[in-house]
Amino acid sequence: DQQVKQNSPSLSVQEGRISILNCDYTNSMFDYFLWYKKYPAEGPTFLISISSIKDKNEDGRFTVFLNKSAKHLSLHIVPSQPGDSAVYFCAATSRVGQLTFGSGTQLTVLP
């Protein structure tokens, strides 16, 4: 029972263009969403989050959008840089600390 789904295992984008990573969830009790970035042989690092009372949160080149009615969130990276190449995990929680993760999307930014 996958409550958080990332349907695209991989995404390739040209440097300077926009990267859009998508995530869908099924549990309507989720009220806080996070994106983590993971490089090989390292642990996931926090990138950006959004509460269900908002529909957008921005931090520099990273913007997360939340569509509660569609149970969908997306991460936009503009402009994409080669250093952004990593696996991106979407996570959701309805209780403090109980993160449920998606399966991840491998982003490759081509120079």
Added chain:
Amino acid sequence: EAGVAQSPRYKIIEKRQSVAFWCNPISGHATLYWYQQILGQGPKLLIQFQNNGVVDDSQLPKDRFSAERLKGVDSTLKIQPAKLEDSAVYLCASSLLTGSKIERKLFFGSGTQLSVL
């Protein structure tokens, strides 16, 4: 600020052997988590501690996995006996407790890559 420390980084064992992983969370973080990440999947929560008490261990296979956090600081996760399907990265994470509220942003260690042959 020092991050979450985990050891060892890699471990290779044969099935039916036992193995233990160690984690030291960020100083001052009362909440500690162990996650299992199988290749191609997202991390899955095994157990959550608050101080030295267990908050949630519903996903921990208790017939072979055990975890403890005796003094409310560092923690050990053990597998005995190991099975082939236990091959995964074991991630430790911690978060801050502010008053009675657990911060939802988790900080992860680099993980232990376990291979069971």
